[in-house]
Amino acid sequence: MRRGFKVLLWIVLGPMALLLLLGLAWLACNGRWADADPQPVPPELLPQAVTLAPQDNAFFDAQGLRAPQGEAPNAWGQRSWRGEVSGEAGLLALPSGEDWNCNAAKEDCVARWRTAAAGLKAQMANASLFGERCKALAARPSFQEPAPVRRPRPPGSSSFEALALPQFGGVTHCMRWLQIEAVLAPDAQRAEPSWTRADALLRLFASGSQTLLGQAVGWATVMRHQQLLAQWAARQPGGAALPAAWRAPLPARLLQPRLWMAAESHFQRETDGDQMFDMEPNPLHAWASRHSLGHLPQLTIQAMSAYWLADMRSFGHLQGPALARQVRGKPDPEVSWWRFLRWRNTVGHVLVEVARPAFEGYALRQADLVLSQAALDLSQQLNVLPAAERADWWQRQMLDAGIRERLNLEGDALTVRTWRGEVEAAHAAPLRFPLRPG
Template sequence: MRLAHAQGADVVVPYALPQFGPVSTCLRWLQMEAVLASDARQAHVAWERADAFIRHVAAGAQTLIGQAIAWSWITRHQVLLAQWAARQPPGDGALPAAWLKPYPERILQPRFWMAAESHFGRETTADIGNRSEAMFGAEPNPLQRWAGLLSLGYLPELTRQMLDEQWLAQVRAQGELQGAALARSARSEPEPEPETMSGWSAMRWRNTVGGILVDVARPHFRPYVLRQADVALYQTALGLSQQLNGLPAAERLARLQGQALEVGIRERLSLEGDALLIRTWRGDAEPAESAPVRFPLRPA
């Protein structure tokens, strides 16, 4: 890979990536090459490699953590592209259409990582069931060993059924949604209500551990769904920033207001000086991320 140019010359000095470096280092390396390139042609080569790299990784991400990393890369990369394009002279900063095309459904719709997380949950319940005798510690007494052998307090099959029911409901409700529709669905979910004690709920002592596993898993995925919905919002903002870059400042607001945008996205976009601002759905749920994200525009 190339890192820099020889001082005072046009000769490229080759540098190798550190062996066994994290994958994110490779992406950052490509982005640094693009930002530090001496001309637009070399920058385009590096940006193109970075875009291809992100899309390749995103296409193979299956687990929730893998996809969350891809969402982070994508959103940061789109802001970097906007920042770079805004600094280029007119005619040199236009981004190719290939860099603006939508990402695959795998990275925009939650049904893919939901399937992986569901499988992980099933495997976890099976693993706990295989170790039922050790549930009470390394040296269970005879009563504890008897309870473990009979699965008192934990019923693996019932737990799997409860988890499957929970995941199937999530997939039916949100699995094929993306962007604003996905965010609306996530935000409309009612908050889980504390369970009231009754004669029937007291029977959960037969599956106490399984009930805890299901209850703990249920409420913690909304922030991830909102982060995934933000990917489409960032994509829209990057495309709009390229349209607005070529306009005088006086015409930008009219162009923005005249866009045919998905319901739920328009109200999250605004202009402030030489920047397009977006309010993310993630920011609505996480106060630390509530500040608008700036997509710089070319000074008019």
């Protein structure tokens, strides 16, 4: 009987003791004491530092475009960036509506705006101060977007709320203002100043944006602006061509992923420590956060940086077809729950896998800029030819194979099959760059 009792005791207590030892071993490998030593961030993953004085940086003018009447946009933008202003009270109202928000990728905005000219002009007259600020912003010489900075964080708030994030809605409204002003001008000569300001604003923004948000706004703005130019040029008299300055190559920093990859990795490093415990922690969360059980901050950050660094060195300095080929040729990650399980830094490794830089879609959007640039330039060369000669001219053009296979001359338009459209069904339709009737 006694022997049987001992066997039963071993059967019951043995697994419990084993589990206890296993738990203690896991704790030994997953407390703050088990974390790695801090390592310097690889230089490639450091965001670009701002070298301009705040009053000379058009970034703050952009943040202050909607500043209340009587406020200086730059000074108000600086206060906004520091978190010293809040709410919408007193901010300038912006034009809006379906006509204002016309998407050149889906319809002929030149035709729509000219049909709705009276309503658009009335909106712009009511927001004339905003329009003047847009023109002043376009004339500024330098723009440098700072990386998100951490502000003092109120207890119980999200870590993301402690980061200053830029507001670019005013910039996109400025672009739309200048575009509509150009389209509604009575002739090309009087439209030219507005188109020139729009081009200057676009290139100013492209010269200094570095976050993923800022760059993505730049990509979308470029694509729509170039289609608008093509739509407007198609309605100009024969022989007229867009000035070469409006078709000049875009800055490499807008075409290559390296800047937003560095800024995005910086954003992850800034927010990682709070991702698991950032909303009004209960006692268990507070205890786990205090002891970092299962989440070793340094190991987590170093693993994230390793992923970013590998992608940076793989395609961070590429653009156009080369960028698209490299991104599309990247092997898909292993589809298995086992890849989430690690003995050491268990929770941190889950964060790494969830936040792993799976940003290929953004890189493809960036690669599409080269297609759009080529389409605009070629459409202007086709515009000066009689319609009967265009097909033969098109066949003789020597283009990069990666660009040539995605452009097609279809009657009265040059069409573009984007790389983005292959991974996002909503953007699968080819983009149209209309040609002047022959």
